[in-house]
Amino acid sequence: MTERHGVLPSQTLRRMIAEGEIRADTPIIDAQIQPASLDLRLGQRAWRVRASFLPGAGRRVADRLPEFQMHEIDLSGGAVLEKGCVYLVELQEALALPGDVSAAANAKSSTGRLDLFTRLIADRATEFDRIEAGYQGPLFAEISPRSFSALARPGMRLNQIRFRRGQAVYSDDELRALNAAEQLVNGPAHIDDGLGFSVDLSDAIGDVVGYRAKPHTGLIDLDLIGHYDPADFWEPVTAPRGHVVLDPGAFYILVSREAVHVPPDCAAEMAPYLALVGEFRVHYAGFFDPGFGHAAAGGSGSRGVLEVRCHEAPFVLEHGQDVGRLVYERMLERPDILYGADMGSNYQGQGLKLSKHFKTPPAS
Incomplete structure (x- = not known):
């Protein structure tokens, strides 16, 4: 029988969490599970880095970090991520993927609308926002506020990850x-x-x-x-x-x-x-x-x-x-x-709309 390919749905994500393929020291909550993706949470530790970087084939993020970090930041009491700077933040979630499951990440809608440039980084990565099939290891978010400085805390969800088996893009x-x-x-x-x-x-x-x-x-x-x-x-x-x-x-x-x-x-x-x-x-x-x-x-x-x-x-x-x-x-x-x-989706039926952090502007 031909193996089925496709994006993994919410019920499969719950099974992956239960079986430890997606794991975290702090329990993953239902609100993180979307129909076809999982919201990722900021951890406690962040680093101001002098430049964006990828670890590269065969290398861990932790091994490359000393080359680029300027100082470590504790997010536990809230910390300002300043406009124009680049930060690396450990995420609470880690992966132990099956050999036939890969993943891709993207910023959440509200993150993009605030111009918080956010990308996922994994160990041995040669691309941002892409996770190889069978990956086992931690996850990090690179965050670079472009327009507004932002106050961040652990548990905030700025990006999301989508899992897939094979490729199922419509021709x-x-x-x-x-x-x-x-x-x-x-x-x-x-x-x-x-x-x-x-x-x-x-x-x-x-x-x-x-x-x-x-x-x-x-x-x-x-x-x-x-x-x-x-x-x-x-x-x-x-x-x-x-x-x-x-x-x-x-x-x-x-x-x-x-x-x-x-x-x-x-x-x-x-x-x-x-x-x-x-x-x-x-x-x-x-x-x-x-x-x-x-x-x-x-x-x-x-x-x-x-x-x-x-x-x-x-x-x-x-x-x-x-x-x-x-x-x-x-x-x-x-x-x-x-x-x-x-x-409770924020943008169903939307037209022109700012991120959920703003009051709704009066009709023009």
Whole structure:
């Protein structure tokens, strides 16, 4: 019989925890388990490092850390991760994966929307956010606040990990068939190496189409939800001519023109377009769980929030311009929980939306 491939669902993650394939000194809680991923928790120890690094083949993070660390930080009473600095934080979770299970990580949505650049590092890693099949060892998060300094404590969940057996990415032909059956997008489906999506800059003169991070702001306590006034951290962006000029180094929150749907038997990941379309990046938090935008889970299609940073030169971003794509994968089996209202998901049915730490701005 052919071995089944796919992303491992919530019920399998619980079994892996029970069997010690995912383990932690502090018990893993139900709130960490998502339909197709597991939230990872910050540990107590962190290090300010002078540069981002990977351990490299055959080498442990702990062996390389003395080369780059500047000082050790105890997060137990809360510690400020300063804008413009790079930190390495031990995570509470560790892995003892079976030989046929690999993993990939990504920042959580709220992390990306705060411009907290967060990546997973494992022993012997030659890539960020990728875990080889059969990996046994600790996990670390590299955190580099780009726009706002942040107050961090142990147990905070800034990134998440998705496990898979084999590869189960939908081909374009398979994705077209899935779209015909499930309607993955509220309009024509542009499928080319995934489901394409574009940016929405269509609002009338004076309407807000996005937000740009202010350069000099106060501290954000990552435990405070619905607490901060957006005006203290963000300036609204308008597009009276249907375009926005992106400034190099600035960080923007925009939204996709399309509302997308991830059926319960699928998981998706946002991937950026190549730099051939412009010197900017869209994608700092990219996992879309089964049930995102799904009607039975309280959605009717949800738009993707875009975390945008321009690089070398000012760039004109036009309404309807292609900016990224969703890559769909099969689940190994349907998860026993879905993204949506029943889980208290923060972004089901979303439009343009800042992270959960901010009060909801008044309607424009």
